[in-house]
Amino acid sequence: DQQVKQNSPSLSVQEGRISILNCDYTNSMFDYFLWYKKYPAEGPTFLISISSIKDKNEDGRFTVFLNKSAKHLSLHIVPSQPGDSAVYFCAPLIRGSARQLTFGSGTQLTVLP
Amino acid sequence: EAQVTQNPRYLITVTGKKLTVTCSQNMNHEYMSWYRQDPGLGLRQIYYSMNVEVTDKGDVPEGYKVSRKEKRNFPLILESPSPNQTSLYFCASSLGVPGVANYGYTFGSGTRLTVV
Numbered sequence: 766d767q768q769v770k771q772n773s774p775s776l777s778v779q780e781g782r783i784s785i786l787n788c789d790y791t792n793s794m795f796d797y798f799l800w801y802k803k804y805p806a807e808g809p810t811f812l813i814s815i816s817s818i819k820d821k822n823e824d825g826r827f828t829v830f831l832n833k834s835a836k837h838l839s840l841h842i843v844p845s846q847p848g849d850s851a852v853y854f855c856a857p858l859i860r861g862s863a864r865q866l867t868f869g870s871g872t873q874l875t876v877l878p
Numbered sequence: 879e880a881q882v883t884q885n886p887r888y889l890i891t892v893t894g895k896k897l898t899v900t901c902s903q904n905m906n907h908e909y910m911s912w913y914r915q916d917p918g919l920g921l922r923q924i925y926y927s928m929n930v931e932v933t934d935k936g937d938v939p940e941g942y943k944v945s946r947k948e949k950r951n952f953p954l955i956l957e958s959p960s961p962n963q964t965s966l967y968f969c970a971s972s973l974g975v976p977g978v979a980n981y982g983y984t985f986g987s988g989t990r991l992t993v994v
Contacts, residue, residue: 801982808988856921868922
């Protein structure tokens with residue numbers, strides 16, 4: 766029973782355009798959401814996070830939106846760059862709970878030059 | 879350089895032969911965790927440790943053991959590996975529990991394990 770789903774295994778966008786990566790979750794107890802980025806042959810790296818008390822968090826070209834009622838979050842990358850090509854994982858948490866649940870299955874983003 | 883170091887990067891072994899994957903971090907992080915990554919399933923937590931001598935099961939602990947005798951090291955032990963443990967393994971550490979005070983994980987580069 767996957768509590769977090771990233772339904773698009775892959776996404777291709779043109780350089781300079783917007784990339785939108787989506788994540789849906791089922792557990793209403795999640796109150797903190799992280800995004801990780803993973804290049805081949807490397808471990809994931811923390812990208813951006815959002816607390817459930819917010820609906821938007823922005824960091825440079827990266828913005829995460831949270832819609833709690835829909836149990837949906839999305840990561841926007843504007844403008845997309847070829848170096849953004851990677852696998853992106855969303856990872857919801859129950860804040861303060863040490864047990865990290867399953868990450869999403871990831872979305873492979875390819876930014877075409 | 880602040881990092882999480884896993885060894886080995888690649889390992890092929892036979893069913894039933896005990897093995898240990900080492901993990902070490904140099905950031906004085908309290909929280910460490912092991913994950914496995916499988917196609918279509920994302921990253922699943924195997925075990926985690928909140929501090930020295932404090933470990934607990936994650937989502938998929940069967941067939942694995944861990945120990946945390948020192949703050950910097952968190953080895954993953956497969957006492958009797960089986961082919962269904964063929965996977966990509968990641969060790970991760972965090973200053974505190976992820977999600978508290980914006981703590982995120984620092985991941986190692988991964989260990990590709992094949993059990994034949």
